[in-house]
Amino acid sequence: MDDTLIDIGEVARRSGLAASALRFYERKGLIRAEGRNGLRRAYRPETLERLALISCARDAGFTLSEIAEFLAARPSDERLRARMAAKEREVSQRVDQLTRLRDSLRHAVVCTHDPLVECPEFKQAVRRVPQG
Amino acid sequence: MDDTLIDIGEVARRSGLAASALRFYERKGLIRAEGRNGLRRAYRPETLERLALISCARDAGFTLSEIAEFLAARPSDERLRARMAAKEREVSQRVDQLTRLRDSLRHAVVCTHDPLVECPEFKQAVRRVPQG
DNA sequence: CCTTGACTTGAACCGCGCTTCAAGTCGCAG
DNA sequence: CTGCGACTTGAAGCGCGGTTCAAGTCAAGG
Numbered sequence: 001m002d003d004t005l006i007d008i009g010e011v012a013r014r015s016g017l018a019a020s021a022l023r024f025y026e027r028k029g030l031i032r033a034e035g036r037n038g039l040r041r042a043y044r045p046e047t048l049e050r051l052a053l054i055s056c057a058r059d060a061g062f063t064l065s066e067i068a069e070f071l072a073a074r075p076s077d078e079r080l081r082a083r084m085a086a087k088e089r090e091v092s093q094r095v096d097q098l099t100r101l102r103d104s105l106r107h108a109v110v111c112t113h114d115p116l117v118e119c120p121e122f123k124q125a126v127r128r129v130p131q132g
Numbered sequence: 133m134d135d136t137l138i139d140i141g142e143v144a145r146r147s148g149l150a151a152s153a154l155r156f157y158e159r160k161g162l163i164r165a166e167g168r169n170g171l172r173r174a175y176r177p178e179t180l181e182r183l184a185l186i187s188c189a190r191d192a193g194f195t196l197s198e199i200a201e202f203l204a205a206r207p208s209d210e211r212l213r214a215r216m217a218a219k220e221r222e223v224s225q226r227v228d229q230l231t232r233l234r235d236s237l238r239h240a241v242v243c244t245h246d247p248l249v250e251c252p253e254f255k256q257a258v259r260r261v262p263q264g
Numbered sequence: 265c266c267t268t269g270a271c272t273t274g275a276a277c278c279g280c281g282c283t284t285c286a287a288g289t290c291g292c293a294g
Numbered sequence: 295c296t297g298c299g300a301c302t303t304g305a306a307g308c309g310c311g312g313t314t315c316a317a318g319t320c321a322a323g324g
Contacts, residue, residue, distance in 0.1 A: 009270065019271085020313055028311095038320055039272050052258045053249070059226070060233050061193075064311070073240070073248040081241055088237035094191070095230045098223055101192050105220035108205070109213055116205040117185070126184045141300065151301085152283055160281095170290055171302050196281070 005034055005042035015051040022051075029068045030054055060091065101125045137166055137174035147183040154183075161200045162186055192223065233257045 012019045025031050026041075031050060033041035050071070057067045066087075073080050104125035113119035144151045157163050158173075163182060165173035182203070189199045198219075205212050236257035245251035 007271080018313075021311085023272090024312060037271095040270080040320080041272090049255070049258070050249070053255065056229060056233060056258045058311090060230055070240075071247075071249050075244045075246050075248065084237050085241045088234055088241065091230055091234040091237060095227060095234060097188060098192055098227050098230065101188060102220055102223040102227060105216055105223060108202075109217045109220065112207045114207050115203075116207065117182070117203050123181070123185065126181070126188045139301080150283075153281085155302090156282060169301095172290080172300080173302090190281090 004045065005037075006045060007037065008041050008043070011043050011047060011051070015048055015055075017051060017055070025051075025054065025064070028064050030064060030071065061094065062087075100127060136177065137169075138177060139169065140173050140175070143175050143179060143183070147180055147187075149183060149187070157183075157186065157196070160196050162196060162203065193226070194219075232259060
């Protein structure tokens with residue numbers, strides 16, 4: 001019908017996600033097909049962008065239902081806005097913690113402590129963050 | 133017997149982990165009790181430090197078996213060292229991505245786009261990273 | 265028209281990281 | 295000695311994020 005629409009195989013290929021995952025996301029309300037070509041789902045190309053965002057958020061530790069909520073966010077939803085602000089603080093802390101962990105790993109690669117886990121420099125990763 | 137050893141209930145309380153999780157970690161080889169008091173596990177206080185490290189790594193997205201490997205690392209294990217170097221690069225990328233996501237969330241909190249997900253500034257989160 | 269093969273469905277299954285349960289053991293206070 | 299309650303075990307169960315399977319549909323090419 002509309003050749004600007006793409007089918008699930010192509011979306012899978014271009015997004016790097018399995019077709020089964022795309023159907024799963026649809027059941028969860030994260031994406032939807034614009035229409036059908038016979039039985040086959042026909043997706044708008046923008047879906048790829050949306051999927052990239054979904055993958056990013058999922059990698060960041062968001063659950064799929066959180067992502068679904070955030071994707072539906074309207075500027076008037078103050079409760080959701082507050083949840084996003086909370087999530088922002090959470091992500092900030094994760095950034096700090098991951099940064100320390102990265103530094104520890106970086107050190108581990110050249111460390112001679114035996115076992116590595118005993119190295120005080122390595123243990124930096126686990127340093128208490130103020131207001132943890 | 134040895135009152136420097138602490139029992140599972142206290143470890144649970146002080147680590148914030150459930151006793152069931154501690155037994156689970158033991159089965160997975162992540163921690164071990166120094167001895168037993170009757171049937172009861174008796175842990176060395178250093179276990180708490182180790183658990184903090186485990187929690188940190190787990191929050192960072194390491195699987196429990198990865199963590200077990202890394203905890204056992206000896207400086208002579210070159211293969212493991214290489215895996216840690218790889219993990220370091222992975223963590224670096226996650227830091228970058230999370231940083232972008234944090235910035236997007238920060239913006240989302242004050243954004244007026246409707247729906248939010250259409251905001252170009254918000255979409256920064258998903259910006260392609262060179263050599264992704 | 266007929267085959268091919270990518271799609272469709274719902275349901276069952278998976279690995280991970282635990283938690284819960286049932287049944288039993290034991291240390292310690294009274 | 296008698297509870298009590300915190301511990302012990304193995305096995306089963308759970309929520310998440312999907313994958314796999316069986317059986318069926320259908321579009322397009324030869």
